[in-house]
Amino acid sequence: MRNKEVSKILSNIARFLAMDNVAFKPQAYERAALGIESMEEDIENLYSEKKLKTIPGVGEGIAKAIEEYLKTGTIRIYEEYKKKLPIDLDALTALEGLGAKRARVLYQKLKIRSIKDLERAAKNHKIAPVFGFGEKTEKNILEGIQFLKRDKGRFLLGDIMPTVKDVFDRLASLKEVKKISLAGSLRRMKETIGDGDILIVSTFPSKVVNAFINFPGVEKVWAKGSTKASVRMKEGFDIDLRIVPAKSYGSALQYFTGSKDHNIRTRLRAMEKGLKLNEYGVFRGSKMIAGRTEKEVYSAIGLPFIPPELREDHGELNFPLPSLVEMKDIKGDLHCHSDWDGGSDSIKDMASYADSLGYEYLGIADHTKFLRIEHGLDEKQLLKQREAVKKITSFKVIQGCETNILTNGTCDIKDSVLSQLDYVIAGVHSQMKMTKEEMTDRIIRAMKNPHIDIIAHPTGRLIQRRDEFLLDFDKILRAAKETGTILEINSNPLRLDLKDVNIRRAREAGVKMVINTDSHQKEQMELMEYGVAQARRGWAEKKDIVNTYSLNKLLECL
């Protein structure tokens, strides 16, 4: 399958063409790249069947280019462009405010190929004198480089959300704000976020903008106008505010929520119906026929309301949409730690917190003995804890444990004790760099232990910190299905493991999942919303998630 590489090359050609001010071809190449990226069939098969031109966006010229690439491994015009402009375009244009055209100018005038070259030139004040650049641009470039270095430009959803919610609440309380919503990737609940987007309808935009740029925590104002303002928060990320007229609120919200690919799809769908969709509304000719609400906008182009979490151009326009799991469906949290291990709160306090969240039950699953650093419990302590749990009558607590999957796939607690607990979670906490075969076998062996019900954070990733284990995930799914093992969706914003695409694969494989917070203190139970959001991004329905079940049904399946 070479679809990805073909798509990437066409997309790069598009950028080169754009730099050359070639008209319309860039969009054509970009569109073809998009068409190839999103199609199911193998492009090499299509080529051998002489069906390249059936790909949307591919015609005579691009079909020839694809043929050239599949035959020779390269495309002549692409090689020529690369020779003419040997620059790290992806890295350079990742800088806020620097696009392809100015990157080209910088190469031609200053031989800048990389971020390193750029930083050196900016520090030596070589950028500002270049025609079209200036003092401010040079300063912005330097700041941009610092920003990229520090945070790679993206933030964890869970890190950014509390601050944005605070700004959101402050805005919402202004009497000049009539309507307000989150937008962008934050509304789609992506695991990492570039910046926060907030959309409002206001009777007095300038007043709102002025209030916004003076909120506590605002460190720098990038831009302020009558329809948008953009600031850097002291935490290091940006928040963009958009002000739109009420009659366009729905279309603007749809537009600014994205994703970009979803928007391209919806616009194409509108065009097919002889309509035009933009951030101002849905238009037939010059007549506006929808725009006030998102529902109205989708309906005008013949679509049901699509939940923001699904708007990734992953088929949401074509499939019957799932009825997504919601926060209110969650009846309990099965992966919480107490002060018996490294957690900070007593089982009783954890239980009353779960009660306050409106849950029906709480599962305590403390670490076991292999994890010394977490004060893991041994067999004796687990049985003792079991007695303690039984004494709690104010709220339904069930007892599990989070046992360790050792390198050979066995676990660190005897089966004779595991069998006495209400359920068992198992997770990999050591030796994470194994080969794909070894790690896959290790986890599957654990799944085959009849006492093990749930695999915690199955792929082991820490977002932006640690890669997933090497795993044959299809094999894992088959084993989970065979053994009836439940895969965890860990809600910790650093983990979100399973991640959205894997949740969808699990769901399609008929594997059950559980959304847990892995709380080590009671307040962390609030992280559930991030896990639910990822489950929604993975198209999960209530029936796919076992902690939406009532206690009896849950115990039956554990």
Next chain:
DNA sequence: GCCGTTTTCGGCCCGACTGTTTTCAGTCG
């Protein structure tokens, strides 16, 4: 370069903002 209920030529999404310029290009979303 692609595409077609505006159909084989002529249009392709486009408005806001910034920083540079001295009326606009580049970038972003």
